[in-house]
Amino acid sequence: MASYESLCSQLEKLRCENAELRMMLDIVKENYDLQSKLSTQTIDETVGREVPTDSRKLERLVGEVAFQLERRILFHVFPGQARLYGFTVLNIHEKIIQVSRHPLTGKVDEAYRYQLSQRHMELMNKLHALGYSATLHGPFAEYIVNTYGILKQRPDPYSAEELGYNNPEFLRNVIIKIAPSKLLKDMLCLFSCLCFMARQDGKPLFLW
Template identity: 70%
Template sequence: MRCFRFAHTRYATTSHATTSRAGVARDASATGCLLSHQVLRDNPSYQDDEPLHQERLVGEIAFQLDRRILSHVFQGQARLYGFTVLNIRDKIIEVTTHPMTGKVNENHQLQLSQRHAELMSRLNQLGYCSSLHPPFTEFIINTYGILKQRPNSCNILELGFNNPDYLRKIIIDTAPSKLLKDLLLLLTCLCYMGRQDGKPLFLW
C-alpha cells in the first residue's frame, strides 16, 4: 500500500489561513488544534462570520471520521476532548487506570483494545493504514479547519452532508491531486462506519 508523505510539506494556502481567525494557532500541536476546533464549535456564543467554505468541509470529513472511530472505541465516554485516533492507545491506558490508586482495570482495557483492533482490521480492508492515516487526518484538519457552526437538522440533507457523492465531489474539486487518494479513502471509511451503525455521516 502506498504511504503518503506529508510531514515536512506545506499545503496550506492563503485561504486556508483563515483558520487562524477562529483563534486556532497554526503552530500549535495537532492535538491542541483539534481540541481548539471542537471547543469553538461547541461554544453556543460563537458565531461564524463568513460563509461555509468547501475547504472546511474537507476538514470536517476527516474530523468526523476521527470522532467516529473514537466514539466506537470509547462507547459511553461522555467527553472526548483531547482524544485523537493518533493517541488512542495512550487514552485507552488512561481511561482504564484509576487516577488515585493507579490500579488498572484490565478487563476494561482489554475490551477497549479489542474493540480498537477489530475496527482497525475492518478499516484496513478498505485501505486504511493505522500508521499513516491518523496523522494524515490531523494534518487535514489543521490545514483545512472544520465547519464553524453545527447546521440544524433541517439543513443537513439540504446541504448534502449525508450524501457521499456530494462529499466526494467537494474533495475532488477542492483538494490538490496529491491528497485525493487518501482523502477519498477517509470518506470511504466514514461511509462504511455510517452504514455499520445506521447513523448519518456527520454527527454533532
C-alpha cells in the same frame, strides 16, 4: 457436538460479518468506479456543476470529513467516554491505558482495558480492508483538519444544507473538487472509512 443455541449464534455472527463485507465491497466498488471516471474525465467536467461555489465552505467540508472520521473512531473505541478532549487516533493506545486505570488507586481494570483494545483492533482490521492505516492516515487526517479547517457551525436541522452534508455523492464530489491530486487518494480513503462506519452504525455521516 455443538448445541442448537451455539449454532444459531455462529450463524448470526456469520450473517453480520457477511453484511459488513458487502458494505466494504460496495464502498470499494464506488471508489474504483470513481477512479475510473477520473482517469477519463477532468475533475471540473465530473463535478464542476454539482457543488456550490463558496470555496471556503467547501474547504471546511473537506476538513470536516477528516474530523468526523477521527471522532467516529474515538467514539467507537471509547463508547462510554463522556468527553474526548485530548484523545486522538494517534494516542488511542495511551488513552486506553489511561481510562482503564482508577484515577485514585491507580489500579488497572484489566477486563476493561482488554475490551477497549479489542474494539480498537477489530475496527482497525475492518478499516484496513478499505486501505486505512492508522500510522499514515492518523497524521494525515490531522494535517487535513489543520489545513482546511472544519465547519464553524452545524446546519439547521432538516435544511438543504444538512441534507447535503449527509449525502455521500455530494461530499465525494466536494473532495474531488477541492483536494489536490497528491492528496486525493488518501482523502478518498478517509471518506470511504467514514461512509463504512456510518452504514455500520446506521447514523448520519456527520455526527454533531
